[in-house]
Amino acid sequence: MPAKDTVHVGFLIFPGFPMACLTSAIEPLRAANEIAEKTSFSWTVLSESGAPVTASANVVFQPDQALGSAESLDYLFLLSSPQGTFKNPQAGNGRLRHLVRHGTEIGAASGGIFPLAASGLLLDRTCSVHWCYKSAFQTKYPDITSNDDVIVIDRGRLTASGSSAMFDMMLRLIENTLDGTIMTEVACWFQHPLVRSEGVSQSVPAFKTDGLAKDMPEPVARAIDVFSQNLEDPLAISDVAEQVNTSPRQLERFFKQSLDQSPLQYYRTLRMNAARQMVVYSGVSLTEIAQSVGYSGTATLAKHYRTEFGLTPSEERKRVNRFRVEQTVPCRRPDCLSDGPCRCDKRVMQRASR
Template identity: 70%
Template sequence: MSSVTPVHLGFLVFPGFPMAALTSAIEPLRAANEIAGKTAFSWTVIGEEDGPLNASANVVFQPDQILDDAEGLDYIFLLSSPQGGFENPRKGNGRLRHLVRHGSAIGAVSGGIFPLAASGLMDDRLTSTHWCYKAAFQTEFPELECSDDVLVIDRGRYTASGAAAMFDMMLKLIDEQLGSSVMTEVACWFQHPLVRAEGVQQSVPAFKTDGLAQDTPRPIARAITLFSENLENPLPIGDVAAEVGVSVRQLERGFRQVLNQSPLQYYRTLRMNAARQMVIYSRDSLTEIAQSVGYVSSSTLARHYREAFGVTPNEERRRANRFRVEDNRPLPSV
């Protein structure tokens, strides 16, 4: 199953990249080499230009080489915060296209999908998008199709929603290269209890509760899905109740039992969380953000936003921008 030449992976890191995603990629590969007793995988950490950069925990990190010097990569993965991107987009994106033309598979983890999508190399491809970035990503790249799966592989494009999903992606590569026994031992080394493949959806918090959305009763879970899919044009609660096969009163009772709030309150929470993603991670105006989550005016959005988060959208955006400039801290990094 193994090849004579090691599979070589490049990890292109941008300022603010999530360190957990990098270690979740490299550590299983290191373990696979050790278990197999040979160098089946090699890797290089790449920067756009020479010099150190700050990772998500404000740790200074020195890449091994610059992107211009990267050659012979079997895979290249982009690691970034959602705000990450090339200082010189024309040169950087051209270099990525060069690598792909010469046989490199390309992918991204967590916020790295933003610069990868901006390169044009995800056009007509499905991408795994972390739930906390999804609204912002769809706003910036409305032509691209997002998936809630933890990882997606689509015709030479490898995307993972977050650090744990990146570990799963590496397990898949280990399985292909060294077989299932080595892959399983790697998973056990790191006490990785569940090996997730394509088609497994992300776990998404049911806001205001300690449970997860898949743990809720079927009518409530279905209502949550309808709410999530209809943020821009909110549905009447009566229509949602009819769609999930219960009365409005039953839906109200179910939401209060499971989520300790009404369906309307929960719906607003979803809309506020989507708005917050766009406030922090996009450059859209407040009017555009308001319209995208079903508000006619930005003033109504701002009032509800303040009730939900204790700050106005403008205050939140100024604070996020200050962190990026002063501390290089993406909010959040997963």
């Protein structure tokens, strides 16, 4: 990360982006400027066309400028939902590559990893992917290396798993640009007690409980890790028990005590959650999804999926696609510049929902 008088950071927002990622990045930079009593950081919010963009919380943001006119950015972060794409991929991806060739370090937070991967700028790099998108991302981009760390920085590519991780990324930038004292004061301003850096793993829920997987008893936590690494070719519970140095009966007892379900039930839950990521966030076929979570066909997948979520994968995909269409019908008023839904004409949304 460069040391200079003013570091200029760009944020490229796509429709449906999580606005928490944007505020978690800008607010610590603003605070650092105040504490340092100088403009150490400046920032620009961009969209593909310069038109307003609606965040996932249905809040409309007016960017400062279009991506095509952005110059002299030290950093550029893509903020998006997993479905984020350029309307004109050739021009958009070309502009990203142009900026990188001219010295911009590029990154992404949360679902922004998807359009960044689509640009080709993550090839031969390792990146951070939020756990809830991991299976979908690995299926869509099998040639890109990802891991479970909250932050990954690899040769000019800076990726953060979510909004809190984005805050940590900015703290690192503040420390490198100014110093550790100011970074610590910024963290304390926002009551951000634990400053995480590279090598720190994401917190993942122990599904159907109120705890985290890492906080489970050691044999359970280790078994969950083994399960997570073996979704495509499921292991026998006896083999997992052997890997965590316990007996199948003991492992069963540990899971019942900690999670109120058997290891086999938990393993199936992990596989169904991975399948759901791909159903919701990818366009791969249901046959491919079934195979990626250890089923030879879609019938058994559909049965277990319905048990877990109350509907089949095909029903879920239809529901999600219908919702996306209804939520992204553009306004038809000629004076509206929004790329997506707006508040100009509620009748447009009413027509879409019929």
